[in-house]
Amino acid sequence: MKHGITELDKIVDTLSGEARELFNRFYSFEIYTGSQKITAEMEDWVKKRFGSVERVEKQRIVSIKNKFTGEHSLFNGLRTDRPVESKSTIEQEERKEKEKCLFCNPEKQTPADVFGRVRGKYCITGSNIAKYDSFHSLIIFNEHNPLEIKREWIEDYLRTGERWFEEVRKCEGEKKLLQKFFLWNCLWRSGASIIHGHIQLTASRMRYGKLEVLDKVAADYKREFNTGYIEDLYKVHHSLGLASEHKAERVLVYLTPVKEKEIIVVSKARRSDEMADTIYGLLKKYLDMGVQSFNLAIFQLGDYHIVRLVDRGSLADRNSDIGAMELYAASVISSDPFKLAQVSF
Numbered sequence: 001m002k003h004g005i006t007e008l009d010k011i012v013d014t015l016s017g018e019a020r021e022l023f024n025r026f027y028s029f030e031i032y033t034g035s036q037k038i039t040a041e042m043e044d045w046v047k048k049r050f051g052s053v054e055r056v057e058k059q060r061i062v063s064i065k066n067k068f069t070g071e072h073s074l075f076n077g078l079r080t081d082r083p084v085e086s087k088s089t090i091e092q093e094e095r096k097e098k099e100k101c102l103f104c105n106p107e108k109q110t111p112a113d114v115f116g117r118v119r120g121k122y123c124i125t126g127s128n129i130a131k132y133d134s135f136h137s138l139i140i141f142n143e144h145n146p147l148e149i150k151r152e153w154i155e156d157y158l159r160t161g162e163r164w165f166e167e168v169r170k171c172e173g174e175k176k177l178l179q180k181f182f183l184w185n186c187l188w189r190s191g192a193s194i195i196h197g198h199i200q201l202t203a204s205r206m207r208y209g210k211l212e213v214l215d216k217v218a219a220d221y222k223r224e225f226n227t228g229y230i231e232d233l234y235k236v237h238h239s240l241g242l243a244s245e246h247k248a249e250r251v252l253v254y255l256t257p258v259k260e261k262e263i264i265v266v267s268k269a270r271r272s273d274e275m276a277d278t279i280y281g282l283l284k285k286y287l288d289m290g291v292q293s294f295n296l297a298i299f300q301l302g303d304y305h306i307v308r309l310v311d312r313g314s315l316a317d318r319n320s321d322i323g324a325m326e327l328y329a330a331s332v333i334s335s336d337p338f339k340l341a342q343v344s345f
């Protein structure tokens with residue numbers, strides 16, 4: 001697909017009647033032009049920064065909303081026209097931190113869970129010292145550098161996480177329903193406080209609020225349309241060229257991303273480690289694109305395992321990528337899903 005997000009209207013026009021109907025069931029969108037007048041004093045700077053004055057004086061803005069979940073993203077052509085960029089990594093700083101790294105010595109420097117530690121081949125678990133759920137622990141990678149990844153390492157991390165959930169279930173008694181949640185905050189832009197590579201695990205008795213909203217969306221959708229929300233979400237993305245299948249997983253370049261380059265994986269896998277190949281492949285592509293900091297979450301929704309992955313921007317940036325718009329209104333996005341799809345599949 002050669003169009004970008006700012007030509008979403010043209011892209012939707014090319015869909016067959018049935019596909020367009022399904023798209024319109026899921027999404028409402030509008031395309032506006034934001035106009036302004038550049039002063040003579042600003043002209044040189046604007047040309048240098050954005051290429052031309054005209055592009056800045058008339059900006060194309062796409063506002064798109066998922067009608068079921070309320071997820072809402074705002075794209076501006078001035079930002080999305082840039083190519084998916086490649087940046088250098090942070091080798092120096094990463095090496096500096098290693099000397100006093102607690103996670104390089106996890107058995108001595110991190111607490112153990114009440115049932116002990118789960119040991120993988122390339123990782124070990126530790127309890128999280130400041131918990132936000134009654135069971136909240138860490139998969140601490142043997143490798144310090146979080147941007148160093150291998151397929152078999154990812155598989156081992158996820159398998160170790162699954163084994164940790166089994167231990168928690170034994171501890172709590174099988175009857176209590178515990179929610180499985182993996183979260184991977186990679187480097188400080190993503191909220192990680194420790195550089196050394198680690199994934200967090202929470203086993204919660206209460207369904208997290210945002211996931212409960214998704215449960216409700218899926219249940220209401222089934223009642224109203226007698227088909228699956230996730231299946232149809234995939235169909236819409238597929239019809240636009242924003243989805244593909246990889247092994248047993250379906251990969252969606254999400255049309256209403258929470259932040260930059262959001263990718264969603266849906267899978268009928270019974271355990272997260274069965275998705276290792278797909279997750280590794282996506283992370284590898286992320287790193288090739290120059291992504292330095294990301295958030296990854298894995299949770300269950302009905303029969304599905306869902307993975308959500310999002311880029312959190314350059315490690316050199318001092319300003320946060322999440323402001324009042326993202327917290328209270330809609331997400332402002334610089335990455336074009338259509339361009340991302342071209343380099344992700």
Ligand SMILES: [Zn+2]
Pocket residue numbers: 098101102103104143144196
């Ligand atoms: Zn370390």
